[in-house]
Amino acid sequence: DQQVKQNSPSLSVQEGRISILNCDYTNSMFDYFLWYKKYPAEGPTFLISISSIKDKNEDGRFTVFLNKSAKHLSLHIVPSQPGDSAVYFCAASDFPGGSYIPTFGRGTSLIVHP
Amino acid sequence: DADVTQTPRNRITKTGKRIMLECSQTKGHDRMYWYRQDPGLGLRLIYYSFDVKDINKGEISDGYSVSRQAQAKFSLSLESAIPNQTALYFCATSDAGTFSYTFGSGTRLTVV
Numbered sequence: 001d002q003q004v005k006q007n008s009p010s011l012s013v014q015e016g017r018i019s020i021l022n023c024d025y026t027n028s029m030f031d032y033f034l035w036y037k038k039y040p041a042e043g044p045t046f047l048i049s050i051s052s053i054k055d056k057n058e059d060g061r062f063t064v065f066l067n068k069s070a071k072h073l074s075l076h077i078v079p080s081q082p083g084d085s086a087v088y089f090c091a092a093s094d095f096p097g098g099s100y101i102p103t104f105g106r107g108t109s110l111i112v113h114p
Numbered sequence: 115d116a117d118v119t120q121t122p123r124n125r126i127t128k129t130g131k132r133i134m135l136e137c138s139q140t141k142g143h144d145r146m147y148w149y150r151q152d153p154g155l156g157l158r159l160i161y162y163s164f165d166v167k168d169i170n171k172g173e174i175s176d177g178y179s180v181s182r183q184a185q186a187k188f189s190l191s192l193e194s195a196i197p198n199q200t201a202l203y204f205c206a207t208s209d210a211g212t213f214s215y216t217f218g219s220g221t222r223l224t225v226v
Contacts, residue, residue, distance in 0.1 A: 043220055049213060049214070100145075100208065100213050101147075101162065
C-alpha cells in the first residue's frame with residue numbers, strides 16, 4: 001500500500017503562472033518531507049524539504065506547504081518557467097533509528113508551456 | 115567528473131544472464147543506495163549500505179544482490195536476469211544524518 005501518494009501523474013501549466021504539485025501521505029509517523037526534481041536522462045536532484053515542526057518552507061520560486069492534520073503537502077512554483085518541466089517526486093521519512101531513508105511517491109510530470 | 119557515476123548507462127541483456135551494475139562516488143559519503151524506477155511506480159529501494167560492512171535489503175530486494183567493495187563503490191547484481199527487471203536503476207549516496215541524496219544519472223537496463 002502506498003504511503004506517499006501523488007495522485008496527479010501529470011500537470012500542464014502556462015509559463016509565468018503558478019504550478020501546484022500535491023502529495024498525500026498515510027503514515028502519521030512521517031516527520032520530514034522532501035521534493036526531488038528529475039529531468040530526462042538524469043538522476044533526481046534534491047529541491048526542497050520541510051520538517052513537521054514547520055508548515056511552510058520557501059526557497060526562491062519554490063515553496064512547500066505542509067498540512068499535518070490533512071496529511072498533505074504541496075509544492076508551489078511561482079512563476080513557472082519552461083525549465084521547470086520535469087518529473088517531481090514527493091518523499092517522506094519517519095526517521096526510524098536514524099535511517100533517514102525516505103519513501104518516494106510515484107511522481108508528477110510537470111510541463112510548463114511557453 | 116560526476117559526483118556519482120553509474121556504469122553502464124544503457125544495457126540490453128538476455129533472460130537468464132548475470133549482469134552487474136556499478137556505482138562509484140566521489141562525495142566521500144558513507145551511505146549508498148540502489149533504487150529502481152519503473153513508469154508510474156516512482157523510486158523503489160532495492161538495497162542500501164550505511165558503511166562498507168553494512169548491507170541491508172530494501173523493499174524489493176528479491177532477485178538482486180549487492181557488494182560494497184569500498185566506501186566509494188557499491189555494485190548491484192542480477193544473478194539471473196528476467197524481463198520484469200527491465201527498468202531504470204539509480205545509485206544514490208548520502209551523508210549520515212541527512213535526507214538529501216545525490217543520485218547518479220541512472221542505468222537503463224533492458225532484459226529480453
